[in-house]
Structure formats: C-alpha cells, structure tokens
Amino acid sequence: MHRFANPNRFLRIAAVVLPWSAALTVALLGLGLYLALLVSPADYQQGESVRIMYIHVPAAWMALFIYSCLAAASAVALIWKHPLADLAAKASAPIGACFTFIALATGSIWGKPMWGDWWVWDARLTSVLILFFFYMGHMALTSAFEDASRGERAASILALVGMVNIPVVKWSVDWWNTLHQPASIVRMDGPAIHASMLAPLLVMAAAFTAYYVTVLILRLRGEILARKIGSLRLTRIQDRQEESGPHMREV
Amino acid sequence: MTGFWLIVRRDIVMAWRQGGDGLMAIMFFLITVTLFPLGVGPESGILARIGPAVVWVAALLATLLSLERMFQTDFEDGSLDLMAITPLPLEAVVLAKCLANWLLTGAPLLLAAPVLAMMLHMDREGLAVFVTAMALGTPSLVFIGAIGAALTVGAHRGGVLLTLLVLPLYIPVLIFGVGAVEAAVTGQSAQPHLLVLGGLLLGTLPLGLWASTAALRQALE
Numbered sequence: 171m172h173r174f175a176n177p178n179r180f181l182r183i184a185a186v187v188l189p190w191s192a193a194l195t196v197a198l199l200g201l202g203l204y205l206a207l208l209v210s211p212a213d214y215q216q217g218e219s220v221r222i223m224y225i226h227v228p229a230a231w232m233a234l235f236i237y238s239c240l241a242a243a244s245a246v247a248l249i250w251k252h253p254l255a256d257l258a259a260k261a262s263a264p265i266g267a268c269f270t271f272i273a274l275a276t277g278s279i280w281g282k283p284m285w286g287d288w289w290v291w292d293a294r295l296t297s298v299l300i301l302f303f304f305y306m307g308h309m310a311l312t313s314a315f316e317d318a319s320r321g322e323r324a325a326s327i328l329a330l331v332g333m334v335n336i337p338v339v340k341w342s343v344d345w346w347n348t349l350h351q352p353a354s355i356v357r358m359d360g361p362a363i364h365a366s367m368l369a370p371l372l373v374m375a376a377a378f379t380a381y382y383v384t385v386l387i388l389r390l391r392g393e394i395l396a397r398k399i400g401s402l403r404l405t406r407i408q409d410r411q412e413e414s415g416p417h418m419r420e421v
Numbered sequence: 422m423t424g425f426w427l428i429v430r431r432d433i434v435m436a437w438r439q440g441g442d443g444l445m446a447i448m449f450f451l452i453t454v455t456l457f458p459l460g461v462g463p464e465s466g467i468l469a470r471i472g473p474a475v476v477w478v479a480a481l482l483a484t485l486l487s488l489e490r491m492f493q494t495d496f497e498d499g500s501l502d503l504m505a506i507t508p509l510p511l512e513a514v515v516l517a518k519c520l521a522n523w524l525l526t527g528a529p530l531l532l533a534a535p536v537l538a539m540m541l542h543m544d545r546e547g548l549a550v551f552v553t554a555m556a557l558g559t560p561s562l563v564f565i566g567a568i569g570a571a572l573t574v575g576a577h578r579g580g581v582l583l584t585l586l587v588l589p590l591y592i593p594v595l596i597f598g599v600g601a602v603e604a605a606v607t608g609q610s611a612q613p614h615l616l617v618l619g620g621l622l623l624g625t626l627p628l629g630l631w632a633s634t635a636a637l638r639q640a641l642e
Contacts, residue, residue: 303585
C-alpha cells in the first residue's frame with residue numbers, strides 16, 4: 171500500500187487505469203440499462219415501477235460502500251499520515267453524497283406509488299438520511315479551515331466517528347419492523363430474487379463501482395495538480411519577494 | 422488527580438464569573454419549551470402527547486449553546502496549550518472539561534425538566550422515568566458534543582458547523598429518551614429504553630474522549 175503513497179507514482183498508474191475504468195463504466199452502464207429497462211420482466215405486483223430498483227439499490231450500496239472507503243482512507247491517513255489517503259477521503263465525500271442523494275430521491279419516487287407517500291419515518295430511510303448528513307458534515311468540516319490539511323485531518327476523525335451509523339443503516343431493516351423490505355440479495359440462504367432481475371442489478375452495481383473509480387481518479391488527479399500549482403505559486407511569490415526584498419523594505 | 426479537579430473548578434468558576442453559560446442554557450431551555458404550548462395550543466391532551474419530545478428536543482438544543490465555547494476560548498488564549506503539556510493526560514483534561522460542562526448545563530436542565538414536564542401535563546409515572554432518562558442521556562450529549570467542539574476548534578463559523586456535525590449523532594439519545602417516557606406513560610416497561618440509554622453513555626464516554634482528544638491534538642500541532 172505504501173508504494174502508492176507517492177503522488178507521482180499514483181499519477182502514472184492513474185493515467186493507465188483511467189481509460190479502462192471509463193470504458194468499463196460506459197460499457198457496463200449501457201449493458202445494465204439495456205437489461206434493466208428492456209430485458210428484465212415487470213414485477214407481477216409492482217408493474218413497470220420495479221425498474222426503479224435497478225438505480226435505487228446499487229446507489230444505496232454505493233452510498234454505504236463509499237462511506238466505508240472514506241472511513242478506511244481516513245484511518246490510513248490518521249495512522250500512517252499517508253499523503254494520498256487524505257485526498258482520497260476528500261475526493262470520495264461528494265461522490266458518496268451524490269449516491270446517497272440518488273438513493274433517497276429514487277426511493278422517494280418509488281415509495282409514492284408503492285407506499286402511497288413520498289417519505290415515511292422508517293428506520294432505514296432515517297438512517298440513510300443521517301448518512302447523508304454525515305457526508306454533508308464531512309464536506310463542510312473539510313473546507314472550514316484556512317489551513318486545508320487541518321480540515322482534512324479533522325474530517326478524518328469525523329469520518330471514523332460516523333462509522334457507527336453504517337451498521338445501523340445495514341441492519342436497520344432487521345432490528346426494527348420497517349416498511350422498507352429486508353435484504354433480499356446478501357442472505358445466508360441465497361438471494362430471494364429471480365435471476366432475470368438479479369443480473370441487471372449486479373451489472374448496474376458493477377457499473378456504479380467503475381464510475382466511482384473513474385470519478386475518484388479524476389478528482390484525485392485534480393486535487394494533486396491543484397496542490398502542485400498552489401506550491402508553485404507560493405515559491406514564485408517567495409522568489410519575487412527575495413528579488414525585490416531590500417527594495418521593498420526601503421519603501 | 423488534583424489537576425483534574427482544578428480544571429473542573431476553573432471552568433465552573435470562570436463560567437460563573439462571566440455571567441454563566443449554564444444560566445444561558447437554562448433560560449434558552451425554558452423559553453423554547455414555553456413556545457410550544459403557545460404555538461400548539463393549551464389543550465392538555467396534545468401537550469401530554471408531545472411533551473416528552475418537546476422537552477428532549479429543547480434540551481438537545483440547549484446543550485449545543487455552550488459547546489462552541491468548550492475548547493474555543495481556551496484554544497484562543499493559549500490555556501489549552503498549557504493544559505496539554507501538564508503531566509495530566511489530555512484525555513483526562515477533556516474528561517474534566519466535559520464534567521464541568523455537564524455540571525454547568527446538564528445538571529441545571531435536569532433540575533428544570535420536571536417543572537417543565539408538569540407544565541406540559543406529563544403524568545406522574547412518566548415523570549420519574551423522564552428524570553432518570555435525562556440523567557442518563559445528558560452526559561452522553563456532552564461527550565458527543567465534545568467531539569464536535571474539538572473538531573471545530575479554530576474553524577470559520579464554528580457554531581453552525583458544530584450543529585451540523587453534532588445533531589445527527591444526538592438522534593439515538595433523543596429516540597430512546599423519548600421512548601422511555603412514552604413506554605412509561607402507556608404502561609409498558611421503560612427498562613429496555615433506559616438500559617439502551619445507559620449503554621449509549623458507556624459507548625459515548627470512550628468514543629467521545631478518544632475522538633475529541635485526537636481532534637485537539639491535531640488543533641494544537
């Protein structure tokens with residue numbers, strides 16, 4: 171892992187991975203949407219609106235997955251002071267917040283015809299809403315300090331504290347009697363969903379993961395370059411001050 | 422242990438001489454709760470129904486008020502640096518400041534809460550459970566709040582940010598605090614809720630101390 175701590179080595183690897191992950195995202199998203207919207211059957215109870223599931227469920231998985239990645243990156247940043255881990259956490263937060271928002275919004279759209287309401291105060295919905303607040307708090311805390319690295323370190327502690335919410339989201343449907351249905355894919359006795367619906371779901375999940383990798387690389391690259399530009403500007407200002415230093419002092 | 426009690430005493434004396442954060446918190450608590458009967462209407466049935474939730478929410482907001490100054494003023498005038506280099510571990514310093522904060526804000530709320538509960542027509546069985554739940558819940562609020570206070574030391578607009586960070590973490594205390602009272606009022610056992618509140622306290626004590634100490638160490642670097 172420490173081999174990847176060097177930003178320049180990361181940039182070289184990223185340049186190789188990026189076209190592949192971008193191509194994979196487009197291919198999987200195309201295939202997934204084709205399977206989800208055209209091939210998979212309509213539900214006998216829910217009709218065509220079951221197709222919302224192929225966006226909703228992978229987005230919700232990604233919301234949890236990205237938060238776990240964010241917390242893992244934060245732990246690495248705190249323990250080993252890994253220079254890229256801070257940036258990875260910072261770059262992950264907006265992506266995760268978007269997926270959480272998509273999960274909440276599609277859930278709401280799906281809930282209206284199924285449950286008869288846009289929103290219910292159910293344990294799963296509430297805990298995902300809290301997850302969204304954690305992403306927002308993380309982003310706000312990262313940008314709250316004049317010294318950027320101080321904000322990143324503070325946010326990494328917050329990310330670890332926020333991990334207490336992840337098991338609550340995951341098992342909220344088992345711990346409480348909720349309107350939201352319990353887990354039907356990852357179960358001890360195998361998935362309780364037909365293969366014709368499972369396949370597009372898994373393809374969409376893979377597409378979302380590839381999308382995350384692609385956007386994460388893009389954002390990380392942007393962060394590294396922004397930091398390089400920042401330090402270049404700083405040295406230039408210092409050089410200029412040294413050149414005109416004595417003169418300035420006379421004035 | 423003397424250093425520990427010196428910090429507790431210092432914080433209380435300073436808050437007292439500066440006109441009192443504790444007094445502000447309790448005034449805020451009283452006024453917020455008073456607004457509800459005026460807004461909802463004085464009908465005793467409705468007030469008894471929403472009473473526990475109203476008092477709990479007001480208590481959560483009241484504890485937020487003093488959090489912003491918990492570490493910020495000491496950070497600005499440098500006393501936090503001095504506390505960090507004393508032989509006392511920083512965790513103990515944080516615990517002392519949490520204890521002082523609870524004595525200044527949590528304890529007065531605990532005294533005022535039964536009066537407010539009676540004004541909102543809460544029945545007698547509910548009242549005892551309510552006070553117990555507050556006694557178990559308010560220290561948790563302080564330990565959770567310390568995390569937010571330590572993380573936002575030196576931040577721009579620290580107060581608003583603190584609210585955004587801390588309130589989501591307050592939710593479990595609110596749920597089980599209100600749940601205990603509702604169970605007691607409807608004739609069920611309040612014990613499971615109170616046990617969960619006790620568990621939350623035992624969980625937030627180490628988590629709050631660890632996280633806020635780590636955050637303070639970063640702020641002092």
